[in-house]
Amino acid sequence: MDGTVRFDFMHFMPYVHLPENHKDYKSTWVDFPNKYYDPKKGHALYQRYLSELVIADQVGFDAVVVNEHHNTAYSMMAAPNLIAAAVIPQIKNAKICVWGTPPNLEYPNRLAEEYAMLDVMSEGRLEVAFPLGTGMEYWANPINPATARDRHREAIDIILQAWTQDGPTTYYGDFYTYRYLNPWPRPYQKPYPPCYIVGTGSQETIDLAAKLGFGYSSVFVTKQRALELNQNLRRLAAEHGHHIRPEQLPVQVIAYVAETKEKAEQEAVEHLRYFFEDALRTTPTFLAPPGYLSVAELKKRAALADKLHGAFNFDNINESFFVAVGTADQVVGQLEEWGERLGTNHFNILGAIGNMPHWKVVKNLNFFGQDVIPRMRGRAAAQRRVAAE
Amino acid sequence: MTATAFPPQFKRETHTINGLNTTVLTAGSGPPLVFFHGAGIWHGVNFALPWTEKFRVIIPFHPGLGEADDDPAMTDIHDYVMHYLDLFDTLGLEKLNLVGFSLGGWLAANFAVGHGHRVERLVLVGPAGLRGKERPKGDLFLLPPEKIPAMLVSNFDVIKPFLPDNPNDLDFMGARYREGGTLARLWWEHPYDKKLPRYMHRLTMPTLLVWGDEDKLIPPAQAQIWQSFIPKADIQIFKGAGHLVLDEKREAVDAVQRFLS
Numbered sequence: 001m002d003g004t005v006r007f008d009f010m011h012f013m014p015y016v017h018l019p020e021n022h023k024d025y026k027s028t029w030v031d032f033p034n035k036y037y038d039p040k041k042g043h044a045l046y047q048r049y050l051s052e053l054v055i056a057d058q059v060g061f062d063a064v065v066v067n068e069h070h071n072t073a074y075s076m077m078a079a080p081n082l083i084a085a086a087v088i089p090q091i092k093n094a095k096i097c098v099w100g101t102p103p104n105l106e107y108p109n110r111l112a113e114e115y116a117m118l119d120v121m122s123e124g125r126l127e128v129a130f131p132l133g134t135g136m137e138y139w140a141n142p143i144n145p146a147t148a149r150d151r152h153r154e155a156i157d158i159i160l161q162a163w164t165q166d167g168p169t170t171y172y173g174d175f176y177t178y179r180y181l182n183p184w185p186r187p188y189q190k191p192y193p194p195c196y197i198v199g200t201g202s203q204e205t206i207d208l209a210a211k212l213g214f215g216y217s218s219v220f221v222t223k224q225r226a227l228e229l230n231q232n233l234r235r236l237a238a239e240h241g242h243h244i245r246p247e248q249l250p251v252q253v254i255a256y257v258a259e260t261k262e263k264a265e266q267e268a269v270e271h272l273r274y275f276f277e278d279a280l281r282t283t284p285t286f287l288a289p290p291g292y293l294s295v296a297e298l299k300k301r302a303a304l305a306d307k308l309h310g311a312f313n314f315d316n317i318n319e320s321f322f323v324a325v326g327t328a329d330q331v332v333g334q335l336e337e338w339g340e341r342l343g344t345n346h347f348n349i350l351g352a353i354g355n356m357p358h359w360k361v362v363k364n365l366n367f368f369g370q371d372v373i374p375r376m377r378g379r380a381a382a383q384r385r386v387a388a389e
Numbered sequence: 390m391t392a393t394a395f396p397p398q399f400k401r402e403t404h405t406i407n408g409l410n411t412t413v414l415t416a417g418s419g420p421p422l423v424f425f426h427g428a429g430i431w432h433g434v435n436f437a438l439p440w441t442e443k444f445r446v447i448i449p450f451h452p453g454l455g456e457a458d459d460d461p462a463m464t465d466i467h468d469y470v471m472h473y474l475d476l477f478d479t480l481g482l483e484k485l486n487l488v489g490f491s492l493g494g495w496l497a498a499n500f501a502v503g504h505g506h507r508v509e510r511l512v513l514v515g516p517a518g519l520r521g522k523e524r525p526k527g528d529l530f531l532l533p534p535e536k537i538p539a540m541l542v543s544n545f546d547v548i549k550p551f552l553p554d555n556p557n558d559l560d561f562m563g564a565r566y567r568e569g570g571t572l573a574r575l576w577w578e579h580p581y582d583k584k585l586p587r588y589m590h591r592l593t594m595p596t597l598l599v600w601g602d603e604d605k606l607i608p609p610a611q612a613q614i615w616q617s618f619i620p621k622a623d624i625q626i627f628k629g630a631g632h633l634v635l636d637e638k639r640e641a642v643d644a645v646q647r648f649l650s
Contacts, residue, residue, distance in 0.1 A: 146573035147464070285533045290569030290577070299563045 004380040005339075006247055007373050008097060008348040009056035009365070010065035013049045013083070014279050015073040016355040017041045027282040029072040029136045042076060049076075050083070052352055052361050054090045059369025063095035063127065065348060067198075068102065070140035074279045081114045088122045096122050099129035099198055099217050103155035104148055105141050108176060111155070112162040113183045115193065124188040129217050130156050131198035132205065136282060138289045146291025149204060151175045156212070163192040196248070201229040202297060210236035215248030217348065222320045223338075226251060230342050250346040251338055253322040254353060256360075257367035261326040267360055268325050268353060269314055275354030276312040328371035335376065345380070392550030394433025398441060399448070401456075406475045412456040413480070414448040417441025420509075421485040422649060423477075424448045425493030428517075428529065428572055429565070430455040432541075432551045436635040436642050443650060444486070449476060451496070453571030464574045466518075466582065470500050483507060486649045490514040490635065491607070492572070495582060502588045511592060512645050514599040515607050515632050519614055520581035527607045528580045529572065534565055542631040543603040589618035596622040597648045599641055601630030623648075 019036050022028065053064045066083045069075040077083050084096050096118065103111050119126040132152050138145035154173045158181065161169060167182030187193055196215035199205030206229060209216045216233050218226055230249050237244045254272065258264035288298055317323055324334040335347055351368065352361045399414040414434060422444035424437060430450065440446045450457035452472060463469065473496075477485070487508045489497025494516025501508045517527070532540060535556060542548055553561045596619050600609040612624045625644050630637040635645075 142578070144573060144577040146461075146570050146577060283533065288566070290530065290566065290573035291571075293566075295563045295567045298566050299559050302557070302559060302562060 004345055004384060005373075005376050006062045006250075006346045007060075007368065007376075008063040008065045008095075008250065008346070009053070009061040009352075009368075010067075010099075010252070010348050010350050011049055011053060011352050012067075012074060012279070012350075013045070013076045014354065015042060015045065015076050016274075018073060018278060022278065025281075027286055028074060028278060028280075029069075029282040030139045030286045032071070032073060034071075036073070045076065048358050049352070050087055050090070052358070052365070053083075053087050055362060055365050056351075057091040057094040059365050060373050061094055061349075061365075061368070063097050064091065065097040065099055067099050067129075067131070068137075069134065070137050072136065081118060084118050084126070085121065088118065088125075095125045095127055097127040097129070099127070099196060100131060102133035102137060102152065103130050103159060104151040104175075105133060105137060105143055106155075108155040108158035109162060109178065109181060109183050112159045113185070115159075116163070116183065116185045116187045119188040119193050120185050122188075124193075126187075126189070126193045127196070128193050129196035129198045130159075130214075135287045135289050135292050138292060139286055144291070145289040147175075148292060153208065156208075160192070160212075163187055194248075196250075201225045202293075203232075204294075206233050206236060209233055210242065211240050213237060213240065213242030213244075215244070215250070217250050217252070219252055220321065221252075223322060226322070226342055230344065234343070246344045247346045249342065249344040250348040251322060251342055251344050252348045252350065253324055253335065253338070254350045255324040255331055255335075255368075256351065256353060256364050257326070257328050257331050257372060258363070259327070261330060264325045264327065265314075268356075271354040271356040271360075272314065272317065272323070272325075273312045273354075276317060279354055328367055328375065331372055332375050332379075335372070336379070392433070392435075394431060394435070394551050396433075396435055396438060398438060399434065399446075404476065404479050406472060406479060409452055409460050409472075410458045411452065411472075411476060412450050413476070414450075415446065417444055417446050419444045420649075421445045421447060421482055423482070423485050423487050425487070425489035425497050426451065426455070427491030427493050428454070429537075429568060431561075431564070432548050432633060432636055436639075439639070439642050440646055443646065447480065447482070447485075449473075451493070451571075453574075454568050459567070459571070461574065463571075466496060466499050466575060469496050469575075470503060473500055474504070477507070484509055486510045486512075488512040488514065488645060488649075489516060491632065492517050492575075494518065495585070498585060498589065498592065499582070501594065502585070502591045505591055505594055508594050510649050511594050511596045512599060512648060513596065513615065514635060514641075514645075515601065515604055516598075516611075516615065517580075517607060518582040518585055519611060520579075520583070521608070521611045521614055529606070530569075530577070530580065534562070534569070540605045540631075541633050542637055543601065543629050544631075544637060547637050548633065586618050589615075590620060592619045592622075595648075597645065598622050598624045599634060599645065600624070600626050601632060601634035601637065601641075602626050602628050603630060604632045604634070606632045 066080040068080045080098050084098050154175050162183050168180040171178040196217040197209035198217045201221045234244050256268035324331045351364045399416045402413045452460045487497045494513040495518030501511050598612045600612050616622045627638045627641045634641045
């Protein structure tokens with residue numbers, strides 16, 4: 001990988017064959033009936049989506065990114081480690097980013113084991129992230145949302161202990177007791193794979209990343225919030241004696257490249273609409289199970305007309321979030337501008353948008369591989385040379 | 390909101406219990422009557438005024454609900470029992486009549502199971518806490534918050550004055566969300582008490598079970614289940630009342646008073 005610019009390709013692997021009456025349901029998460037899941041169609045989608053991750057590697061992306069959601073048509077990755085295991089033998093160069101399983105929804109020792117397995121299997125190409133999980137996950141899993149943050153911290157503590165101390169060790173926590181914490185295998189990378197916290201920029205998650213010196217993979221944050229987040233994290237991490245490097249602050253960008261701006265919009269907008277209106281459609285109660293948010297955060301979110309879940313206006317989305325839809329030149333320009341402003345060189349590209357068909361995803365990946373990525377690498381290299389002279 | 394939820398006859402006292410600020414409403418004189426409120430107390434305590442004629446009525450806000458401070462470390466009904474042992478010591482209450490409604494009924498039953506010698510008479514009004522066949526009907530967490538008020542009563546006019554005019558009132562929404570977090574700590578894993586039936590034979594004090602026949606949250610059929618576990622419990626069911634039977638039916642308030650007198 002070129003050390004100065006990094007491109008990830010993130011896939012959500014949605015189940016896109018929603019029934020005709022799906023708008024009758026307020027949410028495509030949590031209680032959206034699973035009778036609408038057709039495993040034959042699901043099989044075809046898995047085949048296709050896995051191939052798209054492989055293509056991303058072939059065209060020059062530095063990493064592929066998968067994550068975890070439950071009870072939803074939004075994602076078919078209830079167990080992202082299975083997806084990672086399936087692509088490791090097919091992906092030769094790219095890193096495998098599992099960003100990730102909420103560590104409090106799994107036994108921490110088991111997650112330490114699974115991630116170590118993937119790291120060993122991929123010869124040290126794994127990166128992991130520790131999300132708290134959306135509110136929706138807590139309606140689907142038997143974990144208390146009111147104590148989720150404490151459990152999340154304890155689970156991370158156990159995983160890091162398992163990876164940094166020779167076993168067996170003991171752990172006597174509020175949620176977990178280990179008499180023999182001694183997981184086999186251990187990670188390939190030393191002391192452990194690069195780690196990120198995942199979040200939407202809440203103070204709690206920023207504090208945690210700062211304390212641990214982890215990267216921060218922000219999801220669906222507005223442009224303004226991303227800027228504040230990165231500044232805060234750098235400052236707070238420094239107070240803990242950690243220096244946050246640019247590549248630890250991936251910016252998540254929904255991107256689509258075509259021959260002209262008009263064509264790009266024409267090809268992408270309907271899938272953006274599907275993504276926000278249908279795939280992300282859920283209820284305020286599912287988004288915020290009791291105790292999951294602070295009251296201040298709940299009021300903040302309730303006061304904003306929710307731009308993210310179940311409503312779509314391309315101009316609003318474009319204005320608020322990192323969306324780059326246009327020619328390769330335009331997308332390069334936007335990415336460079338955002339990278340500069342946020343102090344990052346790491347772009348996490350959502351390039352398979354909503355119910356986008358395979359040909360568009362491949363077209364998008366190819367534009368990235370042939371134009372966007374080499375151009376940005378070339379310019380970064382030129383800048384490096386100028387700086388060196 | 391047009392009505393006064395907490396009438397001026399009630400005086401507010403604040404006590405620091407194990408480091409936690411706890412507000413207690415008191416009115417009247419006579420033998421002590423402690424009322425344990427339910428999971429929400431925004432509808433107030435107007436129903437309790439008639440009791441103040443014969444009793445010293447004491448209504449503490451449970452930690453994490455209403456006007457009490459939060460204590461995230463309280464994650465179990467027995468933390469609340471311990472809290473009330475401290476509070477009753479502070480108030481100098483040795484023996485008392487105990488009336489518990491809904492969540493407060495579950496708490497009252499747990500208090501009385503462990504400390505029955507202090508409870509002269511016990512009244513459980515639509516108590517939560519048992520795993521009935523009717524589950525999951527009574528699981529508050531299956532209801533979107535905006536649907537809960539209508540589930541509480543037979544006659545919506547009874548609680549309407551205590552609700553904000555704007556259904557999206559942020560302060561009201563935030564206050565209920567905060568209380569939801571308290572409840573989640575208590576019963577997210579199990580919205581019932583697996584162990585309580587095992588110990589209910591210890592409820593040897595005279596006990597009254599009160600229910601509204603239109604209770605949509607905890608069906609009145611649960612009265613018989615409670616009765617089957619308690620050595621001597623009477624049941625009184627009030628027609629045309631929902632879960633908030635005390636707010637809806639003065640007859641229910643009077644029945645409690647007669648039982649305790």
